[in-house]
Amino acid sequence: MMVWQQQCHLNDNTRNMMKPFSIKMRIVALTIGLLLTLVFFRLIVALPMMQSELHTLVSAQQFSIASYIARDIDHSINARRALLSGLAGRLPTELLADPVAMANWLKLQHQVNPLFSRGLSVIRADGTGVIADYPAKNGRDRIDFAGTEWFRTVLQGQAFIIGKPQRERVNGTPTMIMAASVRDGQNKIIAVLAGMTNLDAPGFLDGLQQTKLGGSGDFLLVAPDDNVFIGAGDPSLVLKRTPISEAYSRYVRTRTRPGDITIAPDGTEELSTVASVPSMGWVVVARLPTQEAYAPIEALRNVMLVGSLVVLLFLLGVFHLMLPRVMRPLTTVARSMRSMADGSTALAPLEVQTNDEVGDLVQGFNHLVACLAEKETALEASEARMAFLAHHDTLTGLYNRGMLEDHLQRALARAERHGLQLAILFCDLDGFKPVNDNFGHDVGDAVLVEVATRLSRGRRRTDTVARQGGDEFVLLLDDLEDGHVDAERLARQCLDALAQAYEVVGHRLALSASIGVAVYHGSGDAVSATQMMARADSAMYRAKRAGKNKICFNDEMTPRPNEQPANAAAPHGSTPARAHKQ
Known part of the structure; x- marks a missing residue:
C-alpha cells in the first residue's frame, strides 16, 4: 500500500509536466487535425477534380457556341458564294457593252440580295477596269485588277474565288472580295463578277x-x-x-x-x-x-477557407465551454484518487455515476481498491498469524517459551519494584509417553490440547499459561497477596482438572501431573527469570520422585499436600539433574 501511494505521489508530481498532453489537448488537436485534413483534401483533391469537371463543362459550352458561330459564318460564305455564282451564270452578256444598263442590273440584284455590303462590280476580262459597279465609285474604271492574286486565279479557270481579307486603301476598313467568272456560250471568260463586303458587315x-x-x-x-x-x-x-x-x-x-x-x-x-x-x-x-x-472554383475555395476558419473558431469555443463539463466526471474521479493517494481521505470505492468510459474507469478503480483491501486483509491476517506463532505454541495456542520468559522478566521487575509476590507452577504430565507410544501422536496431540484448555480455564487476565515443550506446561501467577497459599490453591485445582478422564479420538485415558512451584516474595536478593524457572523445574522433579500427582515447592523438602515423598528431596535451591520422565 505504501509503495502504491509513493507511486501515486510520483505521478502527481509529474502531472504538471504532462499537462500539454492532457485528454482535452489531445481531443482539440485531433479535431483540428481532422478539420485541417478535410480542408487539405478539399483543396488538394476535391477542388482540382471540380475544376477539371468545370473545365470540361465550360469547354463543351464554348465548343457548342463556337460551332454555332462557325456554322453561321460558313452559311454566310456559302450564301454569298451561291449568290455570286448564280449572278455570274445568269448575267446578260449583251449588257457588257452597255455600262449604264449593266449598272442598273447590278443595282436591281443588290437590292434583291444585299449580301455584299460594299457592292457588286463587273470587271473586264483583261482586268483593265470596271465595266459597271453598284454603288458606283469614281475612278474604278481605271483600276488595274490584272495584278491581284484573286483576279489571276479566276482567269486561270477557277469558277469562284474568295480573296484574302485586306484593308481598304482609303479608310482601312477590313474587307473581303469574292469573284466568279462570267463565260460566254463557248465557256470563255468574258468578264469577272466581283462582290466586296466589309468583314464586320451585318449578317x-x-x-x-x-x-x-x-x-x-x-x-x-x-x-x-x-x-x-x-x-x-x-x-x-x-x-x-x-x-x-x-x-x-x-x-x-x-x-x-x-x-x-x-x-x-x-x-x-x-x-x-x-x-x-x-x-x-x-x-x-x-x-x-x-x-x-x-x-466559381476560386469562390468555393475562399468559402472553404473562410468556412473552415469559422468552424475552427466555433469548435474551439465549443471545446472551451463544453470540454470542462464533459471532462468534469473524470476530473472529479482523478481528484478523489489523488486525495486517497495523498492520504487525505481513506481508500474506498467511488460511486459509479455514468455508464461510459469514466464509469469503466471508476469500476476498474473500485476493483483495484477491493483487491488491495483483500490483499491488505490477507497480509494483516498473515502478519497477525506470524506474530501469534512467534509468541504462541502452534499446537495448543498457549504462550511459548520465549513469551513466557518475557512475561516472567516483566513480572519479576514489577514485583521487585512494588514488593509484590508471584509464583511459577511447572506442570509435567505423568505417564504421557505411553500415550504416544500406544495410541500415536495424533491422540497425544489431542491430549495436550485438552490439557492446555483445562489449565487455561478460570485463569485471571494477569496470569500466564505457557507450554514449555513436550508435555511440560508453566503457569505464571502475578500480583499475589500470599504466594504459597495462592499457588497451592491453584496447583490443587490444576491437579484435579488434569486428573479427570480424557475422551479423545475414541479413547478414554487417565493421566495425572506433577507440579513444581517456585514463589518469589518480592524482597531479598534479586532473582532472574532463569533462576525462577530452574527452581520450579527442580521442585517438579522432586514431586515426581515423591510418587507423582504431587505438588512440591522449591523451598520445601517434602511434597504437598497428599503423600510423603518416596525419596528425600534435593537441598534447598539446588537444581537436580533431570531424571527420565515417565
Missing part, C-alpha cells in the same frame, strides 16, 4: 465581333494558313498576324475540339476551344480568361 462577321463569352471572353476567327485574325471581339486584332496559328491549325487538321489553357496575344491565360469553318479552312476560337472560367 457576316458582325455577330462574332459583337458577341461576348461570359463577362470578358470573346471569339476569334483565325485563318491558320495565312496566320492572321479574320475577325475578333477586339477590333484591333483584325488582320493582324497571330503567334498561335500553329495550334489552331493543328486543331483543324486533327479535327479535335480541345479545351486547352493557352496564352492570348496580350499574355493573358485563357481557356480556348476551337471549331472549324469548313468552306474556308478557318477556325473559330472561343476564349475565356481562366480567371473568369474558374471563378
Whole structure:
C-alpha cells in the first residue's frame, strides 16, 4: 500500500509536466487535425477534380457556341458564294457593252440580295477596269485588277474565288472580295463578277465581333494558313498576324475540339476551344480568361477557407465551454484518487455515476481498491498469524517459551519494584509417553490440547499459561497477596482438572501431573527469570520422585499436600539433574 501511494505521489508530481498532453489537448488537436485534413483534401483533391469537371463543362459550352458561330459564318460564305455564282451564270452578256444598263442590273440584284455590303462590280476580262459597279465609285474604271492574286486565279479557270481579307486603301476598313467568272456560250471568260463586303458587315462577321463569352471572353476567327485574325471581339486584332496559328491549325487538321489553357496575344491565360469553318479552312476560337472560367472554383475555395476558419473558431469555443463539463466526471474521479493517494481521505470505492468510459474507469478503480483491501486483509491476517506463532505454541495456542520468559522478566521487575509476590507452577504430565507410544501422536496431540484448555480455564487476565515443550506446561501467577497459599490453591485445582478422564479420538485415558512451584516474595536478593524457572523445574522433579500427582515447592523438602515423598528431596535451591520422565 505504501509503495502504491509513493507511486501515486510520483505521478502527481509529474502531472504538471504532462499537462500539454492532457485528454482535452489531445481531443482539440485531433479535431483540428481532422478539420485541417478535410480542408487539405478539399483543396488538394476535391477542388482540382471540380475544376477539371468545370473545365470540361465550360469547354463543351464554348465548343457548342463556337460551332454555332462557325456554322453561321460558313452559311454566310456559302450564301454569298451561291449568290455570286448564280449572278455570274445568269448575267446578260449583251449588257457588257452597255455600262449604264449593266449598272442598273447590278443595282436591281443588290437590292434583291444585299449580301455584299460594299457592292457588286463587273470587271473586264483583261482586268483593265470596271465595266459597271453598284454603288458606283469614281475612278474604278481605271483600276488595274490584272495584278491581284484573286483576279489571276479566276482567269486561270477557277469558277469562284474568295480573296484574302485586306484593308481598304482609303479608310482601312477590313474587307473581303469574292469573284466568279462570267463565260460566254463557248465557256470563255468574258468578264469577272466581283462582290466586296466589309468583314464586320451585318449578317457576316458582325455577330462574332459583337458577341461576348461570359463577362470578358470573346471569339476569334483565325485563318491558320495565312496566320492572321479574320475577325475578333477586339477590333484591333483584325488582320493582324497571330503567334498561335500553329495550334489552331493543328486543331483543324486533327479535327479535335480541345479545351486547352493557352496564352492570348496580350499574355493573358485563357481557356480556348476551337471549331472549324469548313468552306474556308478557318477556325473559330472561343476564349475565356481562366480567371473568369474558374471563378466559381476560386469562390468555393475562399468559402472553404473562410468556412473552415469559422468552424475552427466555433469548435474551439465549443471545446472551451463544453470540454470542462464533459471532462468534469473524470476530473472529479482523478481528484478523489489523488486525495486517497495523498492520504487525505481513506481508500474506498467511488460511486459509479455514468455508464461510459469514466464509469469503466471508476469500476476498474473500485476493483483495484477491493483487491488491495483483500490483499491488505490477507497480509494483516498473515502478519497477525506470524506474530501469534512467534509468541504462541502452534499446537495448543498457549504462550511459548520465549513469551513466557518475557512475561516472567516483566513480572519479576514489577514485583521487585512494588514488593509484590508471584509464583511459577511447572506442570509435567505423568505417564504421557505411553500415550504416544500406544495410541500415536495424533491422540497425544489431542491430549495436550485438552490439557492446555483445562489449565487455561478460570485463569485471571494477569496470569500466564505457557507450554514449555513436550508435555511440560508453566503457569505464571502475578500480583499475589500470599504466594504459597495462592499457588497451592491453584496447583490443587490444576491437579484435579488434569486428573479427570480424557475422551479423545475414541479413547478414554487417565493421566495425572506433577507440579513444581517456585514463589518469589518480592524482597531479598534479586532473582532472574532463569533462576525462577530452574527452581520450579527442580521442585517438579522432586514431586515426581515423591510418587507423582504431587505438588512440591522449591523451598520445601517434602511434597504437598497428599503423600510423603518416596525419596528425600534435593537441598534447598539446588537444581537436580533431570531424571527420565515417565
